[in-house]
């Protein structure tokens with residue numbers, strides 16, 4: 563499987579939709595929300611509830627019924643995947659057997675429902691990556707997506723499902739990306755990608771990702787100008803749009819006053835410098 567890691571509002575939904583256009587990649591969405599979607603029979607991005615969706619209805623059939631009554635499983639999952647667990651997992655703390663078994667079962671059922679070779683999970687949660695990475699049943703490749711903090715602050719300030727103020731965003735951004743940096747250095751199967759490089763030159767970044775997956779022989783096909791949304795769990799409001807365009811413009815440059823740009827930059831300057839962002 564392919565796992566996207568990083569902070570929210572870093573462009574992971576866009577990247578996951580673009581990668582889905584590849585003939586060997588099937589995007590599932592933010593699978594950490596799957597138990598909730600399943601338990602409440604929520605709507606897939608196609609607009610149908612999971613039991614009516616053409617992909618998910620197929621995948622669900624192959625999952626065990628005890629998983630379908632999921633309140634305690636949901637609680638267990640949320641606890642296991644909390645950000646506060648990241649340091650423990652980095653220091654070698656183990657996951658529960660039940661967690662591994664259920665994740666393997668869900669992913670195996672998804673794998674059966676699609677003909678594609680790779681499943682893509684865009685959950686972003688680093689703790690979830692660390693757990694799945696240790697699951698011996700999975701061959702996992704991570705893609706850590708980082709974005710300029712000013713783009714993230716500006717995006718969280720818009721009318722999104724989970725708005726965040728600038729100060730809260732800076733703290734959140736600093737923590738997640740500090741761990742993201744550590745994970746991308748510790749694990750050879752994690753590739754770091756900058757959101758800005760991706761929107762400026764998508765072909766280039768997609769090719770880098772395909773090399774990381776050892777899929778380089780399938781590179782070279784030009785990307786379509788528009789993408790359709792796969793059947794995804796979670797994701798931002800982009801998922802309800804039928805067509806998606808890649809927009810290389812960085813709106814924060816015109817929307818944020820200069821003094822704010824500088825203040826946010828200084829707030830997380832080590833990360834800005836490590837990732838090559840200029841003031």
Ligand SMILES: [Zn+2]
Pocket residue numbers: 606607608609610615616617618793794
């Ligand atoms: Zn669907």
